[in-house]
Amino acid sequence: MTQYFAGIDIGSTMTKVVIMDSGIIASNIGPTGPEQRRLANKVMEKALKEVDLAFEAITYVVATGYGRINVPFADKQITEISCHAKGVANFFPEAKTIIEVGGQDCKGIKINNGKPVDFVMNDKCAAGTGRFLEIIADALGIKIKEMGEIGLQGNNPAKISNICTVFAEQEVVARLAEGVPLNDLVAGILESLANRISRMVNRLHVAEEVVVTGGGAKNVGLVKALSDKLGYALAVPPEPLLTGAVGAALLGKDIADKDLQDGVSLQTKERSLKEIKIF
Amino acid sequence: MNEKDSDILSKVENYYQDYGLRARELKDQGQKVIAYLCSLVPVEIISAAGFLPFRIRGDVHEPITKGDTQLETIACPFMRSCFDVSLKRRYDFCEGLVLPHACDSITRTYSVWRYSLDLPYSHFINLPHTVRGPSMDFFKAELETFRKSLGRFAGKEISDGDLAESIDLHNENRNKARALYELRKSDPPLVSGTEIATILTVGMRLPVKEANNLFDEVLEKLKQRKEAPFKKAPRILIDGACVDNIDFFKLIEDSGANVVADSLCIGTRDYWPKTEVGGNPVDTLAHRYLDKINCPRTYREKVGETYQEDLESRFGDVGSLIKEFNVDGVILYLYKYCDPFGFEVPARKAYLDSLKMPVLYLEDEYSTGTIGRLRTRIQAFLEMIGS
Numbered sequence: 001m002t003q004y005f006a007g008i009d010i011g012s013t014m015t016k017v018v019i020m021d022s023g024i025i026a027s028n029i030g031p032t033g034p035e036q037r038r039l040a041n042k043v044m045e046k047a048l049k050e051v052d053l054a055f056e057a058i059t060y061v062v063a064t065g066y067g068r069i070n071v072p073f074a075d076k077q078i079t080e081i082s083c084h085a086k087g088v089a090n091f092f093p094e095a096k097t098i099i100e101v102g103g104q105d106c107k108g109i110k111i112n113n114g115k116p117v118d119f120v121m122n123d124k125c126a127a128g129t130g131r132f133l134e135i136i137a138d139a140l141g142i143k144i145k146e147m148g149e150i151g152l153q154g155n156n157p158a159k160i161s162n163i164c165t166v167f168a169e170q171e172v173v174a175r176l177a178e179g180v181p182l183n184d185l186v187a188g189i190l191e192s193l194a195n196r197i198s199r200m201v202n203r204l205h206v207a208e209e210v211v212v213t214g215g216g217a218k219n220v221g222l223v224k225a226l227s228d229k230l231g232y233a234l235a236v237p238p239e240p241l242l243t244g245a246v247g248a249a250l251l252g253k254d255i256a257d258k259d260l261q262d263g264v265s266l267q268t269k270e271r272s273l274k275e276i277k278i279f
Numbered sequence: 280m281n282e283k284d285s286d287i288l289s290k291v292e293n294y295y296q297d298y299g300l301r302a303r304e305l306k307d308q309g310q311k312v313i314a315y316l317c318s319l320v321p322v323e324i325i326s327a328a329g330f331l332p333f334r335i336r337g338d339v340h341e342p343i344t345k346g347d348t349q350l351e352t353i354a355c356p357f358m359r360s361c362f363d364v365s366l367k368r369r370y371d372f373c374e375g376l377v378l379p380h381a382c383d384s385i386t387r388t389y390s391v392w393r394y395s396l397d398l399p400y401s402h403f404i405n406l407p408h409t410v411r412g413p414s415m416d417f418f419k420a421e422l423e424t425f426r427k428s429l430g431r432f433a434g435k436e437i438s439d440g441d442l443a444e445s446i447d448l449h450n451e452n453r454n455k456a457r458a459l460y461e462l463r464k465s466d467p468p469l470v471s472g473t474e475i476a477t478i479l480t481v482g483m484r485l486p487v488k489e490a491n492n493l494f495d496e497v498l499e500k501l502k503q504r505k506e507a508p509f510k511k512a513p514r515i516l517i518d519g520a521c522v523d524n525i526d527f528f529k530l531i532e533d534s535g536a537n538v539v540a541d542s543l544c545i546g547t548r549d550y551w552p553k554t555e556v557g558g559n560p561v562d563t564l565a566h567r568y569l570d571k572i573n574c575p576r577t578y579r580e581k582v583g584e585t586y587q588e589d590l591e592s593r594f595g596d597v598g599s600l601i602k603e604f605n606v607d608g609v610i611l612y613l614y615k616y617c618d619p620f621g622f623e624v625p626a627r628k629a630y631l632d633s634l635k636m637p638v639l640y641l642e643d644e645y646s647t648g649t650i651g652r653l654r655t656r657i658q659a660f661l662e663m664i665g666s
């Protein structure tokens with residue numbers, strides 16, 4: 001009988017699901033939902049539907065991401081640090097450093113054979129995260145998806161000195177009023193973000209191959225700015241949002257394989273694909 | 280097991296939850312209480328004068344409000360919380376306040392403390408920043424000044440005999456604390472890091488004789504544990520400054536680790552070094568507080584030629600603890616704006632790296648509001664060292 005493994009990565013903004021047998025057979029990405037992770041189960045349902053599988057047919061489910069706690073449909077919770085390490089190594093076996101730019105945090109992970117050996121995460125606030133980009137895009141009246149391309153066209157990046165998201169937003173609006181062209185302004189924002197991320201990641205002693213993942217990896221302007229700052233070429237996975245969920249599914253498979261090898265039966269939880277209720 | 284034994288741990292828990300309970304009771308019986316902050320105040324002198332030394336604690340569950348009307352938020356949040364709850368009259372049974380020249384946050388705010396609390400007695404102890412000869416001479420004179428000043432407030436002269444007796448009692452207390460640490464050496468340990476932190480915190484707000492009796496009872500009770508009530512798990516040492524609440528220990532242990540050792544102020548930094556017995560008591564106290572307590576607020580002369588030798592002489596005590604307690608990983612835990620420790624984070628990490636010790640550095644607010652993001656980092660660290 002085929003064994004199926006699912007990984008669900010419940011981030012602050014998006015929920016990502018991957019279903020695997022020996023490879024990825026289905027995936028789905030949807031919003032986590034404004035009401036505290038309420039939609040996470042819907043994202044899983046959709047992925048299952050894609051391959052016409054019942055939730056009960058999944059051998060093992062691993063949840064990760066900030067919403068991993070108290071998920072009623074997972075057998076185990078593993079942090080996103082370990083999951084990204086595993087997931088990235090699946091696409092880039094030689095990877096040594098991962099930069100993940102997520103919705104509410106960004107992190108640097110040093111890995112060896114798919115396992116984290118050290119990591120850093122942004123400490124205090126939204127500076128250096130996807131949320132920062134969302135707020136600035138909003139202030140400029142552009143779509144976040146367009147931001148990377150717009151930034152690439154800026155030849156004279158504006159200097160943005162504020163780290164605080166709220167103050168940076170004010171600074172951007174003021175620069176716009178001064179007549180700084182939009183391209184240069186966006187290029188400046190991406191550069192300031194890249195500065196902040198690279199300063200943090202450099203504490204890890206970056207080694208090649210360097211992979212960027214998370215929503216921020218979809219921003220071509222940011223990836224270029226980061227690559228310039230760090231002085232390394234950066235690899236981007238085919239779908240940067242999915243590496244955490246892929247890693248979660250693979251770590252679940254590892255657990256099942258190990259138990260089979262050790263001759264012990266796999267410990268699963270009683271799980272159901274219900275809405276997450278936290279109140 | 281008699282009834283008293285089974286109750287002792289809940290008594291400790293009770294003392295922890297209602298931190299001022301015993302001091303308030305004693306005050307009602309006429310005992311004068313002197314509040315202090317930090318491990319650098321010689322409590323032996325306060326006890327010798329007949330006062331109860333009471334270590335001020337902050338409260339991670341209480342938002343800092345009143346305190347911030349008089350202090351800037353760039354100061355250490357632990358000290359700000361201590362000040363906030365003091366202003367809110369939580370320790371209004373105290374009749375005196377002693378602060379040391381420890382970190383900038385304590386030193387620069389002494390006058391605010393003094394005028395805001397307006398207690399009958401206040402004193403600032405000037406600790407020099409090096410341990411060399413002239414500094415030591417200065418500090419001895421400074422302690423003599425403190426002895427005289429406190430004696431005047433007590434209405435009695437604090438004799439060498441009083442000091443010697445007090446030194447003995449506080450040394451005894453440190454012996455007992457060290458005996459508690461012995462119970463952490465087995466794998467899994469017989470006592471959790473959370474339990475130890477509770478006991479040690481409570482010990483710093485009781486009359487020393489009472490603390491000695493309490494530690495005896497706790498030791499007797501814990502030694503009855505035949506089997507460890509905890510699972511085998513990664514053995515963690517917490518390195519840092521003053522952690523006076525158990526929430527952080529609990530978070531680590533709930534995440535699947537055992538906290539087996541520390542180099543913290545309410546821990547080995549303060550509880551391990553003893554005062555030398557015999558000789559001039561003020562001289563021996565000066566040695567303990569200026570030299571034996573290894574706090575980065577004191578500059579230590581470079582030893583040896585290489586950076587590694589320098590690191591070894593500054594942090595060798597942490598290395599010894601790692602060996603002695605068979606530690607798997609270190610969590611370096613600081614509150615924001617900690618000037619003495621903050622500056623030396625890279626050196627501490629370099630030292631731990633040289634021992635091939637995995638280290639997780641966390642900089643935190645003084646509040647339980649950060650538990651979610653700390654949990655992810657701690658769990659990831661444990662997954663990393665556990666695999």
